[in-house]
Amino acid sequence: MSDVRVRFAPSPTGPLHIGGIRTALYNYLFAKKNNGVFILRVEDTDQSRYVDNAEEYITNSLNWCGIPFDEGPGKNERFGPYRQSERKNIYKDYVNILIEKEKAYYAFDTSEELNAHRKQHEANGKTFIYNWHNREKGRLKNSLVLSKEETNKRIKEGDSYVIRFKTPQNETLLLNDEIRGNISIDSNTLDDKVLFKSDGMPTYHLANIVDDHLMKISHVIRGEEWLPSMPLHVLLYRAFGWQVPKFAHLPLILKPEGKGKLSKRDGDKLGFPVFPLEYTNESSGEISSGYRESGYFSDAFINMLSLLGWNPGTEQEIFSLEELISAFDLSRVSKSGAKFSLDKTKWFNQQYLQKRTGAELAALYLEILKNKKINPLPSLNYIEDVVSLVKDRAIFVKDFWNLSSYFFEHPKEYNEKAVKKQWKADTKDLMLELTTVLGSINDFSSESIEKETKEWISLKEIGFGKIMQPLRLAVVGEMKGPHLFDIIHMIGKEETLFRINNIINKLS
Ligand code: GLU
Numbered sequence: 079m080s081d082v083r084v085r086f087a088p089s090p091t092g093p094l095h096i097g098g099i100r101t102a103l104y105n106y107l108f109a110k111k112n113n114g115v116f117i118l119r120v121e122d123t124d125q126s127r128y129v130d131n132a133e134e135y136i137t138n139s140l141n142w143c144g145i146p147f148d149e150g151p152g153k154n155e156r157f158g159p160y161r162q163s164e165r166k167n168i169y170k171d172y173v174n175i176l177i178e179k180e181k182a183y184y185a186f187d188t189s190e191e192l193n194a195h196r197k198q199h200e201a202n203g204k205t206f207i208y209n210w211h212n213r214e215k216g217r218l219k220n221s222l223v224l225s226k227e228e229t230n231k232r233i234k235e236g237d238s239y240v241i242r243f244k245t246p247q248n249e250t251l252l253l254n255d256e257i258r259g260n261i262s263i264d265s266n267t268l269d270d271k272v273l274f275k276s277d278g279m280p281t282y283h284l285a286n287i288v289d290d291h292l293m294k295i296s297h298v299i300r301g302e303e304w305l306p307s308m309p310l311h312v313l314l315y316r317a318f319g320w321q322v323p324k325f326a327h328l329p330l331i332l333k334p335e336g337k338g339k340l341s342k343r344d345g346d347k348l349g350f351p352v353f354p355l356e357y358t359n360e361s362s363g364e365i366s367s368g369y370r371e372s373g374y375f376s377d378a379f380i381n382m383l384s385l386l387g388w389n390p391g392t393e394q395e396i397f398s399l400e401e402l403i404s405a406f407d408l409s410r411v412s413k414s415g416a417k418f419s420l421d422k423t424k425w426f427n428q429q430y431l432q433k434r435t436g437a438e439l440a441a442l443y444l445e446i447l448k449n450k451k452i453n454p455l456p457s458l459n460y461i462e463d464v465v466s467l468v469k470d471r472a473i474f475v476k477d478f479w480n481l482s483s484y485f486f487e488h489p490k491e492y493n494e495k496a497v498k499k500q501w502k503a504d505t506k507d508l509m510l511e512l513t514t515v516l517g518s519i520n521d522f523s524s525e526s527i528e529k530e531t532k533e534w535i536s537l538k539e540i541g542f543g544k545i546m547q548p549l550r551l552a553v554v555g556e557m558k559g560p561h562l563f564d565i566i567h568m569i570g571k572e573e574t575l576f577r578i579n580n581i582i583n584k585l586s
Pocket of ligand 1: 086087300
Protein backbone atom coordinates (compact mmCIF):
# COMPACT_ATOMS: atom_id res chain seq x y z
CA MET A 79 0.00 0.00 0.00
CA SER A 80 1.35 3.44 -0.91
CA ASP A 81 0.78 6.76 0.89
CA VAL A 82 -1.75 7.79 -1.71
CA ARG A 83 -5.06 8.43 0.02
CA VAL A 84 -7.85 10.24 -1.77
CA ARG A 85 -11.39 11.00 -0.78
CA PHE A 86 -14.72 11.63 -2.39
CA ALA A 87 -16.49 14.06 -0.06
CA PRO A 88 -20.08 14.68 -1.15
CA SER A 89 -22.64 16.56 0.91
CA PRO A 90 -25.78 14.44 1.25
CA THR A 91 -28.14 17.10 -0.01
CA GLY A 92 -29.74 15.08 -2.80
CA PRO A 93 -28.90 12.57 -5.51
CA LEU A 94 -25.44 12.46 -7.07
CA HIS A 95 -25.26 14.18 -10.42
CA ILE A 96 -23.08 12.47 -13.05
CA GLY A 97 -20.46 15.17 -12.34
CA GLY A 98 -20.22 13.82 -8.80
CA ILE A 99 -19.84 10.27 -10.05
CA ARG A 100 -17.11 11.43 -12.44
CA THR A 101 -15.27 13.02 -9.47
CA ALA A 102 -15.62 9.76 -7.52
CA LEU A 103 -14.42 7.79 -10.54
CA TYR A 104 -11.26 9.85 -11.07
CA ASN A 105 -10.48 9.57 -7.35
CA TYR A 106 -11.01 5.82 -7.55
CA LEU A 107 -8.86 5.41 -10.66
CA PHE A 108 -6.09 7.54 -9.19
CA ALA A 109 -6.14 5.57 -5.92
CA LYS A 110 -6.05 2.17 -7.65
CA LYS A 111 -3.43 3.21 -10.15
CA ASN A 112 -1.17 4.29 -7.31
CA ASN A 113 -1.92 1.39 -5.04
CA GLY A 114 -3.62 3.77 -2.65
CA VAL A 115 -6.86 4.08 -0.74
CA PHE A 116 -10.20 5.50 -1.92
CA ILE A 117 -12.25 7.03 0.90
CA LEU A 118 -15.85 8.19 1.16
CA ARG A 119 -16.35 11.04 3.60
CA VAL A 120 -19.87 12.35 4.12
CA GLU A 121 -19.87 16.13 4.57
CA ASP A 122 -23.12 16.57 6.43
CA THR A 123 -22.43 19.54 8.70
CA ASP A 124 -25.08 21.68 7.05
CA GLN A 125 -28.10 20.05 8.67
CA SER A 126 -30.53 22.44 7.01
CA ARG A 127 -29.73 20.95 3.60
CA TYR A 128 -29.51 17.35 4.78
CA VAL A 129 -31.61 14.80 2.87
CA ASP A 130 -32.40 11.54 4.60
CA ASN A 131 -31.82 8.94 1.91
CA ALA A 132 -28.95 10.75 0.17
CA GLU A 133 -26.06 8.90 1.84
CA GLU A 134 -27.55 5.53 1.00
CA TYR A 135 -28.07 6.75 -2.54
CA ILE A 136 -24.39 7.71 -2.78
CA THR A 137 -23.18 4.34 -1.52
CA ASN A 138 -25.56 2.43 -3.78
CA SER A 139 -24.45 4.49 -6.77
CA LEU A 140 -20.75 3.83 -6.16
CA ASN A 141 -21.49 0.13 -5.77
CA TRP A 142 -23.56 -0.03 -8.95
CA CYS A 143 -20.74 1.71 -10.83
CA GLY A 144 -18.31 -0.89 -9.51
CA ILE A 145 -16.17 1.70 -7.70
CA PRO A 146 -16.81 0.97 -4.01
CA PHE A 147 -14.88 2.89 -1.36
CA ASP A 148 -12.12 1.23 0.69
CA GLU A 149 -12.75 3.31 3.80
CA GLY A 150 -15.94 5.14 4.67
CA PRO A 151 -18.96 5.11 6.97
CA GLY A 152 -19.25 1.61 8.39
CA LYS A 153 -16.21 0.26 6.53
CA ASN A 154 -12.57 0.19 7.67
CA GLU A 155 -12.98 3.36 9.70
CA ARG A 156 -9.25 3.72 10.28
CA PHE A 157 -9.38 7.47 10.78
CA GLY A 158 -13.13 7.56 11.34
CA PRO A 159 -15.81 8.36 11.92
CA TYR A 160 -16.25 9.29 8.28
CA ARG A 161 -19.45 11.26 8.73
CA GLN A 162 -18.71 14.86 9.70
CA SER A 163 -21.84 15.10 11.87
CA GLU A 164 -20.22 12.44 14.07
CA ARG A 165 -16.98 14.43 14.35
CA LYS A 166 -18.47 17.67 15.71
CA ASN A 167 -16.31 17.90 18.86
CA ILE A 168 -13.10 17.55 16.89
CA TYR A 169 -13.48 20.84 15.04
CA LYS A 170 -13.88 23.08 18.07
CA ASP A 171 -10.43 22.00 19.36
CA TYR A 172 -8.85 22.87 16.05
CA VAL A 173 -10.47 26.26 15.69
CA ASN A 174 -9.24 27.02 19.22
CA ILE A 175 -5.69 26.29 18.09
CA LEU A 176 -6.07 28.96 15.42
CA ILE A 177 -7.47 31.42 17.97
CA GLU A 178 -4.50 30.78 20.24
CA LYS A 179 -2.10 31.26 17.36
CA GLU A 180 -3.96 34.50 16.54
CA LYS A 181 -4.78 33.20 13.09
CA ALA A 182 -8.50 33.38 13.71
CA TYR A 183 -10.74 35.70 15.66
CA TYR A 184 -14.25 36.02 17.10
CA ALA A 185 -16.69 38.25 15.26
CA PHE A 186 -19.93 39.39 16.87
CA ASP A 187 -21.39 41.42 14.02
CA THR A 188 -25.06 40.64 13.55
CA SER A 189 -26.42 39.99 10.08
CA GLU A 190 -28.31 43.33 10.26
CA GLU A 191 -25.05 45.13 10.96
CA LEU A 192 -23.26 43.34 8.14
CA ASN A 193 -26.12 44.15 5.78
CA ALA A 194 -25.91 47.79 6.73
CA HIS A 195 -22.17 47.78 5.93
CA ARG A 196 -22.89 46.17 2.61
CA LYS A 197 -25.56 48.71 1.73
CA GLN A 198 -23.36 51.62 2.71
CA HIS A 199 -20.52 50.30 0.54
CA GLU A 200 -22.87 49.79 -2.38
CA ALA A 201 -24.10 53.36 -2.05
CA ASN A 202 -20.50 54.46 -2.54
CA GLY A 203 -20.05 52.12 -5.49
CA LYS A 204 -17.90 49.71 -3.48
CA THR A 205 -18.14 46.09 -2.39
CA PHE A 206 -17.96 45.20 1.27
CA ILE A 207 -15.40 42.52 2.06
CA TYR A 208 -14.75 41.45 5.64
CA ASN A 209 -10.93 41.36 5.64
CA TRP A 210 -7.67 43.19 6.48
CA HIS A 211 -9.10 46.32 4.97
CA ASN A 212 -11.63 46.95 7.70
CA ARG A 213 -11.34 44.22 10.33
CA GLU A 214 -9.30 46.35 12.74
CA LYS A 215 -10.83 49.74 12.05
CA GLY A 216 -13.35 49.60 14.88
CA ARG A 217 -16.47 49.65 12.74
CA LEU A 218 -16.73 45.89 12.95
CA LYS A 219 -17.27 44.11 16.24
CA ASN A 220 -14.62 41.46 16.62
CA SER A 221 -11.97 40.29 19.04
CA LEU A 222 -9.30 42.17 17.08
CA VAL A 223 -10.83 45.48 18.17
CA LEU A 224 -12.67 44.60 21.37
CA SER A 225 -10.71 44.13 24.56
CA LYS A 226 -10.03 40.61 25.82
CA GLU A 227 -12.40 41.20 28.73
CA GLU A 228 -15.20 42.46 26.51
CA THR A 229 -14.71 39.51 24.15
CA ASN A 230 -14.81 36.98 26.98
CA LYS A 231 -17.81 38.64 28.53
CA ARG A 232 -19.73 38.50 25.26
CA ILE A 233 -18.93 34.85 24.79
CA LYS A 234 -19.90 34.02 28.38
CA GLU A 235 -23.18 35.85 28.06
CA GLY A 236 -24.08 33.80 25.04
CA ASP A 237 -23.73 36.53 22.41
CA SER A 238 -23.94 34.98 19.03
CA TYR A 239 -20.60 34.92 17.22
CA VAL A 240 -18.67 33.34 14.39
CA ILE A 241 -14.97 32.59 14.20
CA ARG A 242 -13.28 34.05 11.13
CA PHE A 243 -9.95 33.23 9.56
CA LYS A 244 -7.46 36.07 9.81
CA THR A 245 -6.24 36.02 6.23
CA PRO A 246 -2.60 37.10 6.08
CA GLN A 247 -2.09 40.50 4.50
CA ASN A 248 0.23 41.43 1.64
CA GLU A 249 1.20 37.95 0.55
CA THR A 250 1.45 36.64 -2.96
CA LEU A 251 0.30 33.06 -2.78
CA LEU A 252 1.88 30.70 -5.24
CA LEU A 253 -0.36 27.68 -5.63
CA ASN A 254 0.00 24.60 -7.72
CA ASP A 255 -2.79 22.54 -9.19
CA GLU A 256 -1.95 19.19 -10.77
CA ILE A 257 -4.22 19.98 -13.72
CA ARG A 258 -4.08 23.76 -13.99
CA GLY A 259 -0.44 24.32 -13.11
CA ASN A 260 0.74 27.40 -11.20
CA ILE A 261 -1.73 29.94 -9.92
CA SER A 262 -0.77 33.17 -8.20
CA ILE A 263 -3.17 34.97 -5.84
CA ASP A 264 -2.87 38.24 -3.97
CA SER A 265 -3.95 37.48 -0.37
CA ASN A 266 -5.38 40.98 -0.03
CA THR A 267 -8.22 40.03 -2.40
CA LEU A 268 -9.47 37.27 -0.10
CA ASP A 269 -12.12 37.72 2.57
CA ASP A 270 -11.92 36.43 6.13
CA LYS A 271 -14.09 33.34 5.76
CA VAL A 272 -16.17 32.05 8.61
CA LEU A 273 -14.67 28.84 10.02
CA PHE A 274 -16.96 28.15 12.93
CA LYS A 275 -20.43 29.17 14.02
CA SER A 276 -21.70 29.72 17.56
CA ASP A 277 -24.13 26.79 17.13
CA GLY A 278 -21.05 24.63 17.58
CA MET A 279 -20.79 23.61 13.92
CA PRO A 280 -17.78 24.17 11.70
CA THR A 281 -18.22 25.53 8.19
CA TYR A 282 -17.31 23.45 5.17
CA HIS A 283 -13.83 25.00 4.93
CA LEU A 284 -12.67 24.15 8.45
CA ALA A 285 -14.20 20.67 8.59
CA ASN A 286 -12.88 19.85 5.14
CA ILE A 287 -9.25 20.65 5.79
CA VAL A 288 -9.17 19.31 9.36
CA ASP A 289 -10.54 16.02 8.07
CA ASP A 290 -8.25 15.89 5.06
CA HIS A 291 -5.35 16.34 7.47
CA LEU A 292 -6.55 13.80 10.06
CA MET A 293 -7.44 11.25 7.39
CA LYS A 294 -4.00 11.67 5.84
CA ILE A 295 -5.36 12.69 2.44
CA SER A 296 -2.49 13.01 -0.02
CA HIS A 297 -4.40 14.37 -3.04
CA VAL A 298 -7.54 16.47 -3.12
CA ILE A 299 -9.26 15.70 -6.42
CA ARG A 300 -12.54 17.59 -6.77
CA GLY A 301 -14.71 19.67 -9.07
CA GLU A 302 -13.66 22.99 -10.52
CA GLU A 303 -16.29 24.80 -8.44
CA TRP A 304 -13.94 24.40 -5.45
CA LEU A 305 -10.98 26.09 -7.10
CA PRO A 306 -11.84 29.50 -5.54
CA SER A 307 -11.57 27.83 -2.09
CA MET A 308 -8.07 26.54 -2.73
CA PRO A 309 -6.19 29.68 -1.54
CA LEU A 310 -8.05 29.63 1.77
CA HIS A 311 -7.47 25.90 2.17
CA VAL A 312 -3.75 26.23 1.53
CA LEU A 313 -3.57 29.15 3.98
CA LEU A 314 -5.36 27.09 6.60
CA TYR A 315 -2.87 24.23 6.23
CA ARG A 316 -0.05 26.71 6.64
CA ALA A 317 -1.71 28.33 9.65
CA PHE A 318 -1.87 24.96 11.37
CA GLY A 319 1.66 24.13 10.24
CA TRP A 320 0.46 21.03 8.38
CA GLN A 321 1.70 19.54 5.17
CA VAL A 322 -0.44 20.70 2.24
CA PRO A 323 -1.92 17.91 0.09
CA LYS A 324 -1.70 18.09 -3.68
CA PHE A 325 -4.73 19.59 -5.41
CA ALA A 326 -6.38 18.71 -8.70
CA HIS A 327 -9.52 20.54 -9.84
CA LEU A 328 -11.52 18.69 -12.48
CA PRO A 329 -13.17 20.46 -15.43
CA LEU A 330 -16.93 20.90 -15.65
CA ILE A 331 -19.19 18.56 -17.59
CA LEU A 332 -20.89 20.84 -20.09
CA LYS A 333 -24.30 20.87 -21.78
CA PRO A 334 -24.47 19.01 -25.12
CA GLU A 335 -24.38 22.32 -26.99
CA GLY A 336 -21.24 23.21 -25.08
CA LYS A 337 -22.15 26.29 -23.06
CA GLY A 338 -22.70 26.03 -19.32
CA LYS A 339 -22.76 23.25 -16.79
CA LEU A 340 -24.84 20.17 -17.59
CA SER A 341 -28.01 20.32 -15.51
CA LYS A 342 -30.96 18.13 -14.68
CA ARG A 343 -33.08 20.40 -16.88
CA ASP A 344 -30.92 19.52 -19.91
CA GLY A 345 -31.56 15.87 -19.19
CA ASP A 346 -35.31 16.39 -18.86
CA LYS A 347 -35.40 18.41 -22.07
CA LEU A 348 -33.33 16.08 -24.22
CA GLY A 349 -34.40 12.81 -22.63
CA PHE A 350 -31.40 11.46 -20.77
CA PRO A 351 -30.77 10.81 -17.08
CA VAL A 352 -28.30 12.90 -15.09
CA PHE A 353 -28.39 10.60 -12.07
CA PRO A 354 -26.81 7.15 -11.87
CA LEU A 355 -29.82 5.56 -10.15
CA GLU A 356 -33.49 6.41 -10.02
CA TYR A 357 -34.18 9.06 -7.40
CA THR A 358 -37.38 9.99 -5.63
CA ASN A 359 -37.47 13.50 -4.29
CA GLU A 360 -39.23 12.94 -0.97
CA SER A 361 -40.58 16.46 -0.63
CA SER A 362 -41.93 16.93 -4.16
CA GLY A 363 -42.57 13.25 -4.92
CA GLU A 364 -40.86 13.70 -8.30
CA ILE A 365 -39.19 10.54 -9.60
CA SER A 366 -36.14 10.93 -11.84
CA SER A 367 -34.92 7.99 -13.84
CA GLY A 368 -31.31 6.90 -13.51
CA TYR A 369 -28.82 5.40 -15.95
CA ARG A 370 -29.48 1.99 -14.42
CA GLU A 371 -33.25 2.21 -14.88
CA SER A 372 -32.88 3.61 -18.40
CA GLY A 373 -31.13 0.41 -19.37
CA TYR A 374 -27.46 1.41 -19.36
CA PHE A 375 -24.80 -1.10 -18.38
CA SER A 376 -22.74 0.29 -15.50
CA ASP A 377 -19.43 -0.50 -17.24
CA ALA A 378 -20.54 1.35 -20.38
CA PHE A 379 -21.64 4.31 -18.25
CA ILE A 380 -18.29 4.37 -16.42
CA ASN A 381 -16.35 4.08 -19.67
CA MET A 382 -18.29 7.03 -21.13
CA LEU A 383 -17.75 9.13 -17.98
CA SER A 384 -14.04 8.36 -17.84
CA LEU A 385 -13.56 10.16 -21.15
CA LEU A 386 -15.51 13.26 -20.11
CA GLY A 387 -12.50 15.29 -19.07
CA TRP A 388 -9.67 12.80 -19.50
CA ASN A 389 -8.13 11.25 -22.59
CA PRO A 390 -5.63 8.43 -22.89
CA GLY A 391 -3.58 10.15 -25.60
CA THR A 392 -4.47 7.38 -28.06
CA GLU A 393 -7.45 6.54 -30.26
CA GLN A 394 -8.65 3.86 -27.85
CA GLU A 395 -12.18 4.45 -26.59
CA ILE A 396 -13.32 1.17 -25.09
CA PHE A 397 -11.71 0.56 -21.71
CA SER A 398 -12.45 -2.00 -19.03
CA LEU A 399 -12.11 -0.71 -15.48
CA GLU A 400 -8.72 -2.43 -15.20
CA GLU A 401 -7.56 -0.76 -18.39
CA LEU A 402 -8.76 2.60 -17.12
CA ILE A 403 -6.82 2.12 -13.90
CA SER A 404 -3.61 1.45 -15.72
CA ALA A 405 -4.09 4.22 -18.32
CA PHE A 406 -5.37 6.95 -15.99
CA ASP A 407 -3.13 9.91 -15.32
CA LEU A 408 -4.00 13.31 -13.84
CA SER A 409 -1.70 15.01 -16.32
CA ARG A 410 -4.08 13.98 -19.11
CA VAL A 411 -7.13 15.54 -17.46
CA SER A 412 -8.09 18.63 -19.44
CA LYS A 413 -8.41 22.13 -18.08
CA SER A 414 -11.43 22.97 -20.19
CA GLY A 415 -14.94 21.61 -19.78
CA ALA A 416 -16.06 18.39 -21.46
CA LYS A 417 -19.23 18.34 -23.56
CA PHE A 418 -21.76 15.66 -22.72
CA SER A 419 -23.10 13.78 -25.75
CA LEU A 420 -26.20 11.59 -25.62
CA ASP A 421 -25.32 9.88 -28.92
CA LYS A 422 -21.89 8.98 -27.61
CA THR A 423 -23.38 7.71 -24.37
CA LYS A 424 -25.73 5.43 -26.31
CA TRP A 425 -22.90 4.37 -28.57
CA PHE A 426 -20.95 3.13 -25.55
CA ASN A 427 -23.92 1.11 -24.39
CA GLN A 428 -24.33 -0.40 -27.81
CA GLN A 429 -20.66 -1.39 -27.90
CA TYR A 430 -20.93 -3.04 -24.51
CA LEU A 431 -24.13 -4.82 -25.49
CA GLN A 432 -22.46 -6.30 -28.57
CA LYS A 433 -19.63 -7.57 -26.36
CA ARG A 434 -21.90 -9.31 -23.84
CA THR A 435 -22.20 -13.09 -24.27
CA GLY A 436 -25.41 -14.53 -25.67
CA ALA A 437 -26.04 -16.30 -22.36
CA GLU A 438 -25.78 -13.06 -20.37
CA LEU A 439 -28.12 -11.21 -22.73
CA ALA A 440 -30.58 -14.11 -22.76
CA ALA A 441 -30.74 -14.08 -18.96
CA LEU A 442 -31.47 -10.35 -18.99
CA TYR A 443 -34.07 -10.71 -21.74
CA LEU A 444 -35.76 -13.53 -19.83
CA GLU A 445 -36.70 -11.04 -17.11
CA ILE A 446 -38.41 -8.82 -19.68
CA LEU A 447 -40.28 -11.81 -21.10
CA LYS A 448 -41.47 -12.70 -17.60
CA ASN A 449 -42.77 -9.15 -17.19
CA LYS A 450 -44.55 -9.45 -20.53
CA LYS A 451 -46.19 -12.60 -19.12
CA ILE A 452 -44.99 -14.81 -21.97
CA ASN A 453 -46.40 -18.24 -21.25
CA PRO A 454 -44.91 -20.79 -21.49
CA LEU A 455 -41.50 -19.18 -21.13
CA PRO A 456 -39.11 -20.41 -23.81
CA SER A 457 -35.78 -22.04 -22.92
CA LEU A 458 -32.70 -19.89 -22.44
CA ASN A 459 -31.21 -21.54 -25.51
CA TYR A 460 -34.13 -20.38 -27.62
CA ILE A 461 -33.86 -16.85 -26.23
CA GLU A 462 -30.14 -16.86 -26.92
CA ASP A 463 -30.78 -17.82 -30.55
CA VAL A 464 -33.30 -14.97 -30.87
CA VAL A 465 -30.82 -12.52 -29.33
CA SER A 466 -28.12 -13.54 -31.79
CA LEU A 467 -30.47 -12.72 -34.68
CA VAL A 468 -31.46 -9.20 -33.52
CA LYS A 469 -28.78 -7.86 -31.21
CA ASP A 470 -26.92 -5.98 -33.98
CA ARG A 471 -29.78 -3.53 -34.06
CA ALA A 472 -30.12 -3.04 -30.30
CA ILE A 473 -28.66 -0.32 -28.08
CA PHE A 474 -30.33 -1.53 -24.89
CA VAL A 475 -31.56 -4.92 -23.74
CA LYS A 476 -35.04 -3.38 -23.57
CA ASP A 477 -34.86 -2.86 -27.38
CA PHE A 478 -34.96 -6.64 -27.86
CA TRP A 479 -38.71 -6.78 -27.35
CA ASN A 480 -39.52 -4.41 -30.21
CA LEU A 481 -37.02 -6.19 -32.41
CA SER A 482 -38.17 -9.73 -31.67
CA SER A 483 -41.54 -9.98 -29.92
CA TYR A 484 -42.82 -12.17 -32.81
CA PHE A 485 -40.48 -14.94 -31.72
CA PHE A 486 -42.52 -15.22 -28.53
CA GLU A 487 -46.09 -14.39 -29.51
CA HIS A 488 -48.05 -14.26 -32.75
CA PRO A 489 -48.76 -10.83 -34.25
CA LYS A 490 -51.82 -9.21 -32.71
CA GLU A 491 -52.25 -6.88 -35.65
CA TYR A 492 -50.84 -6.37 -39.12
CA ASN A 493 -49.18 -3.25 -40.44
CA GLU A 494 -51.93 -1.53 -42.42
CA LYS A 495 -49.77 -0.12 -45.19
CA ALA A 496 -48.11 -3.48 -45.72
CA VAL A 497 -51.47 -5.22 -45.84
CA LYS A 498 -52.68 -2.84 -48.55
CA LYS A 499 -49.57 -3.41 -50.57
CA GLN A 500 -49.03 -7.14 -50.11
CA TRP A 501 -52.44 -8.73 -49.60
CA LYS A 502 -53.91 -9.19 -53.07
CA ALA A 503 -57.06 -10.93 -54.31
CA ASP A 504 -55.24 -14.23 -54.90
CA THR A 505 -53.13 -14.14 -51.74
CA LYS A 506 -55.59 -16.10 -49.61
CA ASP A 507 -55.57 -19.13 -51.94
CA LEU A 508 -51.79 -18.99 -52.30
CA MET A 509 -51.38 -18.90 -48.52
CA LEU A 510 -53.75 -21.84 -48.08
CA GLU A 511 -51.74 -23.81 -50.59
CA LEU A 512 -48.55 -22.78 -48.79
CA THR A 513 -49.83 -24.28 -45.54
CA THR A 514 -50.05 -27.65 -47.28
CA VAL A 515 -46.52 -27.27 -48.65
CA LEU A 516 -45.07 -26.30 -45.27
CA GLY A 517 -47.14 -28.92 -43.50
CA SER A 518 -45.55 -31.67 -45.54
CA ILE A 519 -41.93 -30.68 -44.80
CA ASN A 520 -40.39 -33.15 -42.38
CA ASP A 521 -36.95 -31.65 -41.90
CA PHE A 522 -37.96 -28.22 -40.56
CA SER A 523 -34.51 -26.67 -40.72
CA SER A 524 -34.18 -23.16 -42.16
CA GLU A 525 -32.36 -24.46 -45.27
CA SER A 526 -34.82 -27.17 -46.03
CA ILE A 527 -37.90 -24.91 -45.56
CA GLU A 528 -36.28 -22.39 -47.88
CA LYS A 529 -35.48 -25.01 -50.50
CA GLU A 530 -38.95 -26.61 -50.51
CA THR A 531 -40.81 -23.30 -50.48
CA LYS A 532 -38.72 -21.88 -53.30
CA GLU A 533 -39.14 -25.00 -55.41
CA TRP A 534 -42.90 -24.77 -55.03
CA ILE A 535 -42.89 -21.06 -55.94
CA SER A 536 -40.80 -21.81 -59.06
CA LEU A 537 -43.22 -24.49 -60.16
CA LYS A 538 -46.08 -22.07 -59.85
CA GLU A 539 -44.20 -19.61 -62.02
CA ILE A 540 -45.07 -16.59 -59.87
CA GLY A 541 -42.81 -13.94 -58.37
CA PHE A 542 -41.18 -14.78 -55.04
CA GLY A 543 -42.55 -11.60 -53.52
CA LYS A 544 -46.11 -12.78 -54.01
CA ILE A 545 -45.48 -15.47 -51.41
CA MET A 546 -42.61 -14.15 -49.32
CA GLN A 547 -44.16 -10.77 -48.49
CA PRO A 548 -47.55 -12.02 -47.25
CA LEU A 549 -45.74 -14.82 -45.45
CA ARG A 550 -43.59 -12.31 -43.59
CA LEU A 551 -46.70 -10.31 -42.76
CA ALA A 552 -48.33 -13.46 -41.37
CA VAL A 553 -45.34 -14.43 -39.25
CA VAL A 554 -44.00 -11.03 -38.11
CA GLY A 555 -46.97 -8.66 -38.53
CA GLU A 556 -44.92 -6.18 -40.52
CA MET A 557 -42.20 -6.08 -43.17
CA LYS A 558 -39.23 -6.29 -40.85
CA GLY A 559 -37.04 -8.85 -39.15
CA PRO A 560 -34.16 -11.17 -40.00
CA HIS A 561 -34.12 -13.93 -42.63
CA LEU A 562 -37.70 -15.22 -42.83
CA PHE A 563 -36.84 -18.91 -43.00
CA ASP A 564 -34.76 -18.56 -39.81
CA ILE A 565 -37.80 -17.15 -38.05
CA ILE A 566 -40.06 -19.90 -39.38
CA HIS A 567 -37.59 -22.56 -38.29
CA MET A 568 -37.37 -20.99 -34.83
CA ILE A 569 -41.08 -20.69 -34.13
CA GLY A 570 -41.74 -24.15 -35.60
CA LYS A 571 -44.16 -25.72 -38.02
CA GLU A 572 -47.29 -25.69 -35.88
CA GLU A 573 -46.95 -22.04 -34.91
CA THR A 574 -46.19 -21.02 -38.52
CA LEU A 575 -49.31 -22.76 -39.84
CA PHE A 576 -51.33 -21.20 -37.03
CA ARG A 577 -50.09 -17.72 -37.98
CA ILE A 578 -50.86 -18.20 -41.67
CA ASN A 579 -54.39 -19.36 -40.87
CA ASN A 580 -54.74 -16.48 -38.47
CA ILE A 581 -53.96 -13.82 -41.07
CA ILE A 582 -56.25 -15.51 -43.59
CA ASN A 583 -59.12 -15.41 -41.08
CA LYS A 584 -58.43 -11.81 -40.15
CA LEU A 585 -58.01 -10.42 -43.66
CA SER A 586 -60.69 -12.30 -45.61
N1 GLU B 1 -18.61 18.64 0.33
C1 GLU B 1 -18.02 19.20 -0.83
C2 GLU B 1 -18.93 18.84 -2.00
O1 GLU B 1 -20.08 18.67 -1.77
C3 GLU B 1 -16.64 18.64 -0.99
C4 GLU B 1 -15.68 19.47 -1.80
C5 GLU B 1 -14.29 18.90 -1.68
O2 GLU B 1 -14.08 17.81 -2.22
O3 GLU B 1 -13.49 19.50 -1.00
O4 GLU B 1 -18.57 18.72 -3.13
